[in-house]
Amino acid sequence: GIENTPSPSPDGTSSGAGKQKINFVLDWVPNTNHTGIYVAKIKGYFSEEGLDVDIIQPGESSADQLVASNTAQFGISYQEGVTFARSSGAPLVSLAAVIQHNTSGFGSFKDKGIVSPMDFEGKKYGGWGSEVEAAMVKQVVRDAGGDPDKVQILTTGTADFLQASETGQIDFAWIFEGWDYINATNKGVELNYIDLGKLSDVFDYYTPVIVTNEDNINNNPELVQKFMRAAEKGYRFAIENPDEAAECLLQLAPELDRELVIKSQQFLASKYQDDAPYWGMQKKEVWERYMNWLYENKFIDAPIDVEKAFTNDFLQTAK
Amino acid sequence: MRTKIKIENLSKTFKAKKKSLEVLKNLNIELYENQFVSLIGPSGCGKSTILRILAGLEKDFSGDITVNGESIKASSFQFGYMPQKDLLMPWRTVYKNIILPLEINGTQDRKLEVENLIKEFGLQGFENFYPGEISGGMKQRAGILRTFLMDSDIMLLDEPFGALDAITRIKMQEWLLKVLIEHKKTVLFITHDIEEAVFLSDRVYVLSDRPAHVIKTLDIGFPRPRNREMLSSREFLEYKDILLKALL
Amino acid sequence: MRTKIKIENLSKTFKAKKKSLEVLKNLNIELYENQFVSLIGPSGCGKSTILRILAGLEKDFSGDITVNGESIKASSFQFGYMPQKDLLMPWRTVYKNIILPLEINGTQDRKLEVENLIKEFGLQGFENFYPGEISGGMKQRAGILRTFLMDSDIMLLDEPFGALDAITRIKMQEWLLKVLIEHKKTVLFITHDIEEAVFLSDRVYVLSDRPAHVIKTLDIGFPRPRNREMLSSREFLEYKDILLKALL
Amino acid sequence: MKRFRNIGNPLYSSIAVVVFIIIWEIFTRARDIKEYILPAPSAILNEFITSGDLLLHHSMVTITETVLGFILGLVFAILLSLLMSSFKLFRSIFYPFMILSQTVPIIVIAPLITVWFGIGLIPKLIVCVLVVFFPIALNLTEGLSSYDKDLEELLMCMNASKLQIFMKLKLPSALVHFFSGLKIAAAYAVMGAIMSEWTGAESGLGIFLTRSMKSFRTAAMFADIAIISIFSILLFLLISLIEKKFIKWNVKG
Amino acid sequence: MKRFRNIGNPLYSSIAVVVFIIIWEIFTRARDIKEYILPAPSAILNEFITSGDLLLHHSMVTITETVLGFILGLVFAILLSLLMSSFKLFRSIFYPFMILSQTVPIIVIAPLITVWFGIGLIPKLIVCVLVVFFPIALNLTEGLSSYDKDLEELLMCMNASKLQIFMKLKLPSALVHFFSGLKIAAAYAVMGAIMSEWTGAESGLGIFLTRSMKSFRTAAMFADIAIISIFSILLFLLISLIEKKFIKWNVKG
Numbered sequence A: 001g002i003e004n005t006p007s008p009s010p011d012g013t014s015s016g017a018g019k020q021k022i023n024f025v026l027d028w029v030p031n032t033n034h035t036g037i038y039v040a041k042i043k044g045y046f047s048e049e050g051l052d053v054d055i056i057q058p059g060e061s062s063a064d065q066l067v068a069s070n071t072a073q074f075g076i077s078y079q080e081g082v083t084f085a086r087s088s089g090a091p092l093v094s095l096a097a098v099i100q101h102n103t104s105g106f107g108s109f110k111d112k113g114i115v116s117p118m119d120f121e122g123k124k125y126g127g128w129g130s131e132v133e134a135a136m137v138k139q140v141v142r143d144a145g146g147d148p149d150k151v152q153i154l155t156t157g158t159a160d161f162l163q164a165s166e167t168g169q170i171d172f173a174w175i176f177e178g179w180d181y182i183n184a185t186n187k188g189v190e191l192n193y194i195d196l197g198k199l200s201d202v203f204d205y206y207t208p209v210i211v212t213n214e215d216n217i218n219n220n221p222e223l224v225q226k227f228m229r230a231a232e233k234g235y236r237f238a239i240e241n242p243d244e245a246a247e248c249l250l251q252l253a254p255e256l257d258r259e260l261v262i263k264s265q266q267f268l269a270s271k272y273q274d275d276a277p278y279w280g281m282q283k284k285e286v287w288e289r290y291m292n293w294l295y296e297n298k299f300i301d302a303p304i305d306v307e308k309a310f311t312n313d314f315l316q317t318a319k
Numbered sequence B, C: 001m002r003t004k005i006k007i008e009n010l011s012k013t014f015k016a017k018k019k020s021l022e023v024l025k026n027l028n029i030e031l032y033e034n035q036f037v038s039l040i041g042p043s044g045c046g047k048s049t050i051l052r053i054l055a056g057l058e059k060d061f062s063g064d065i066t067v068n069g070e071s072i073k074a075s076s077f078q079f080g081y082m083p084q085k086d087l088l089m090p091w092r093t094v095y096k097n098i099i100l101p102l103e104i105n106g107t108q109d110r111k112l113e114v115e116n117l118i119k120e121f122g123l124q125g126f127e128n129f130y131p132g133e134i135s136g137g138m139k140q141r142a143g144i145l146r147t148f149l150m151d152s153d154i155m156l157l158d159e160p161f162g163a164l165d166a167i168t169r170i171k172m173q174e175w176l177l178k179v180l181i182e183h184k185k186t187v188l189f190i191t192h193d194i195e196e197a198v199f200l201s202d203r204v205y206v207l208s209d210r211p212a213h214v215i216k217t218l219d220i221g222f223p224r225p226r227n228r229e230m231l232s233s234r235e236f237l238e239y240k241d242i243l244l245k246a247l248l
Numbered sequence D, E: 001m002k003r004f005r006n007i008g009n010p011l012y013s014s015i016a017v018v019v020f021i022i023i024w025e026i027f028t029r030a031r032d033i034k035e036y037i038l039p040a041p042s043a044i045l046n047e048f049i050t051s052g053d054l055l056l057h058h059s060m061v062t063i064t065e066t067v068l069g070f071i072l073g074l075v076f077a078i079l080l081s082l083l084m085s086s087f088k089l090f091r092s093i094f095y096p097f098m099i100l101s102q103t104v105p106i107i108v109i110a111p112l113i114t115v116w117f118g119i120g121l122i123p124k125l126i127v128c129v130l131v132v133f134f135p136i137a138l139n140l141t142e143g144l145s146s147y148d149k150d151l152e153e154l155l156m157c158m159n160a161s162k163l164q165i166f167m168k169l170k171l172p173s174a175l176v177h178f179f180s181g182l183k184i185a186a187a188y189a190v191m192g193a194i195m196s197e198w199t200g201a202e203s204g205l206g207i208f209l210t211r212s213m214k215s216f217r218t219a220a221m222f223a224d225i226a227i228i229s230i231f232s233i234l235l236f237l238l239i240s241l242i243e244k245k246f247i248k249w250n251v252k253g
């Protein structure tokens, strides 16, 4: 087997016996957002901490319940998910922002000429059907002084941006710069891209984040410490050695498109920490701004206590 | 008299379980128009198989069969065939079972005739019963009625009266003789009742055991219409005796 | 002589399609041990229904029935019942169909006996055929054999010889009479053949048309073992005549 | 036989469901199960009240899809079975594709269906039909070939046409099989409509489902599932009732 | 009757599939269809070669799940049908839950199943069983109640026990129904295993499928689907072959 074999540890520490078994659940298929975790596994950082980490890929639905119920001790989520989870009482806590700024935005084929939110008017937006998503699209149009009602919002379900655009069903969609955009470039398709994080502070939220549950934080802080020490080391490695880090990811997820992973890794290397003083740091304002926007738009019933939603306490512990 | 059915050198072998079973061997039978011909023979000798071949249900045989002068393989002559099993459809009522041939031919305007026949056959009151709710003899009568409604001028009847009591059987025999004359039918009839065979037939073929061939052909000299007095005549007893001897 | 079966005031009404059909009405029948009793009566009068009630297949009747002195509702006496339809399982070979009662009783050590019976019944060579591949009379013989293997001392036979030719029928009658004496069986027998009824029975009940009740009880005085000479005796013809008259 | 052929006594069934719900309620309360792990029936019921209008709105959409999809799937299945049981060549050619159609994960080809057929009703109906037709077609095809060969011969003697043999023999003989297939399809039909919404939809129970899931409203999600289940069971019951009307002769022998 | 009961002539089927693939190849080439819209068969074949080892590895995982799930589902279905056709009360109680089990979208409750049963083989098998058991159980239950009542009476006269009546009459009579159910389940079984991987997995064809899909490797995705289809068809053929062995008496009457 490939994944089932114990991770090779160059430093000689063998995994397996005597190690604490940990489940880490992803938010999606493995991708470059997760590289640090894969590096930590391959390079033996987890082993060094006495952890034996299984990286679990969930189904099509969110895996936050798995972390909230401690079926998995750690996982990947995103700020919106944690906010929703906490607002419905699920004790998720964000431990680190994997990428400092929101690297998603609006992509469209070059010939559509969509370069600012004003150009959204009269165009077809294709999304998966979330109300939050629709509200955000309308918000950016409104912020730019356009008429949000002139945007045609279509739900294309699970259809992919490139496929849907190619067949002319949509004009633009919400994509990840480090994944879909690079994929398009790889396939020789030229895109216009509007960075969401740059449009508005509110939408410059953290996505993705590493999460655990309150129980671990309160009753098992050493475990969290150990895990995050290794994870942080993994992401640092990814920042410094994107190509080798990409290989780590590809080693455990060889099904991915190789070229895409490598290019995406090169792109993300500078985005993980970006302008933050250290990797993973989360700011209260970022949490608060987006939470308030959700509240104002009635997506959550009551404001949540953002102080409890995230913590930086388990970062930089290696120092 | 015109020849209606002519069977020459008919042979039939069933292939089953790698073994083959020779059932008919060089069998010759002839039926003239408006004739009543009976087949008798030991159980399992191949009587039903002959009727099935005539009815076109067994294609794989050797020999020549002509119906109205045409080879049976070429023609699609429609016989009035009544199989040995009653074969009523369990999901149809007795009435619906009986009128099946009318449904198939698209003739719907014989309601009165059917009603009268149902009465004559003693099935009135049971029209809406399902086959599972009537007696064995009643099923058989429904089967005969259905065969009659197939409206062919040749009727192939495979032990049609086997499950009937003496009295009902007499009634049905009378009815059949009436039909023979009134409708100018030609009948090929299988029975185990020698008396019945003699009483009804113009000719009786006695078949041998497997592989079946004709071991005796007996022409019955009684005039038509026939009456039950004949049954106690000396001639009748002689006919019976000849047939019984042939069977042994 | 011990009474084996006693039926007193048996009445039975079928409820179907909101109408109700009175089939049996105050019927009285008695069978002594080792006796051979026949039922004759018009088709559809209720003969099979009587056997079904005895066999425990119709629960809803009124009147008293005792078997070996016990009420039938309380006892679970196992009859050797042969229904009017042959009811062979289409997915079992002839042999497997015949030995079904042995399988069910868990007796597997009568192979030789079964083989001999199969020969006696003229079914040898057909053991591995499926019911769809044998003739009507052969099915019936398989059914009789199966019933015999049920090993009950009371046999309820519903027209067991209806599909058999004269010769085979004689053979089977002889066999049945042999069984009656050798195995001390008690037999309740339905037939449409009056001659057969007289020849085989100690007593014949003639049933009326629906609702059926006994209209004639005739004790047959011939001694056992019986032989075919009796068939041409004057007494025999008289018995036949009495029964025929009763039926009319 | 007055009982429902195979469903059992509806009274006992209802009691069983009610008991199940009560045990579930007690269980979640006694063990203090968090709502996001397993919401209590009372919480789900509450969701019915608070999100009632919304659920109703989405239900209408999904029911329409279900009904249309079921009917289309049924028609398609019948046509297919007819062709397959009438023409051996057609059967040989089509059988593998019939199975293939079931082995392609809908979630995966849903986006491709959208790409090929656009957004709207057509791709949705395609998905519904894909889900519904298979159990019906398979069972009906099997049923259409398990008739009494002797009766067929008899009909042939009566010069019955192929169509008549079909209508008067094969179809009645296939009814039990056919209804088994229909019942399986009925249990899947609403799910099929939900899946069809993956091809892109603005409303429908599937949309409500993903929305409530993604926004962590587990109770709402269960309310949605409850509606799906109720519709499915109603459809199933409807089919069973129709079956009872058709197969009354089965009462005896 | 030497032909496959319902599958038709395997030669023609194979030809049909080959023709279909050739047309597909010509179509994608002639119309210059982009690979991410619809990959050409040649591109998919190529993927078999380049990702062969990987596909093999994932296949082994999924096949194991499929086989285990199918067997478990079969056993469960048989048990359930036995109980349901033996005890009316059990049937009344269990029938609604049997339908309910099919109306809950697995994709949605997959994470909950993981929460309830942990990560590993058990939740996967639960999903497989959920998918597989239903068509079998429903068809078998129907089949077990469509036997010849007269034969049952005859057996009762022979003092046959309930078990004997079951083994010698009801079961043989239910075989055609049972195999219809098995065939439907066979077509779904591999899909069930794929879905089971939604409960959290590290490998399997479902994992390969999503990973290749989400990293836009459409040809690899189709290669994966092709394997799923091939396995499904093989399972289906296996069941059909076993059916032929069992239902040989159907040859006549």
Ligand SMILES: Nc1ncnc2c1ncn2[C@@H]1O[C@H](COP(=O)(O)OP(=O)(O)OP(=O)(O)O)[C@@H](O)[C@H]1O
Binding pocket: B126, B129, B132, B133, B134, B135, B136, B137, B138, B163, B165, C014, C015, C016, C021, C023, C042, C043, C044, C045, C046, C047, C048, C049, C050, C084, C210, D252
């Ligand atoms: N299940 C049933 N429902 C309604 N009526 C029935 C049912 N079974 C039998 N009958 C009726 O009972 C009557 C007697 O039937 P039975 O089979 O006992 O007749 P029988 O004397 O054996 O006739 P045969 O000599 O023709 O076999 C018939 O009129 C039949 O229609």
Ligand SMILES: Nc1ncnc2c1ncn2[C@@H]1O[C@H](COP(=O)(O)OP(=O)(O)OP(=O)(O)O)[C@@H](O)[C@H]1O
Binding pocket: B014, B015, B016, B021, B023, B042, B043, B044, B045, B046, B047, B048, B049, B050, B084, B210, C126, C129, C132, C133, C134, C135, C136, C137, C138, C163, C165, E252
């Ligand atoms: N499909 C078949 N396969 C193999 N053998 C068959 C088939 N059909 C009939 N036979 C055999 O052919 C022989 C003749 O059968 P047939 O039914 O013609 O007899 P029959 O003369 O009508 O007997 P009966 O008087 O008992 O009805 C039997 O031995 C039977 O086993």
Ligand SMILES: [Mg+2]
Binding pocket: B047, B048, B049, B084, B158, C135, C136, C137
């Ligand atoms: Mg015959």
Ligand SMILES: [Mg+2]
Binding pocket: B135, B136, B137, C047, C048, C049, C084, C158
């Ligand atoms: Mg009777």
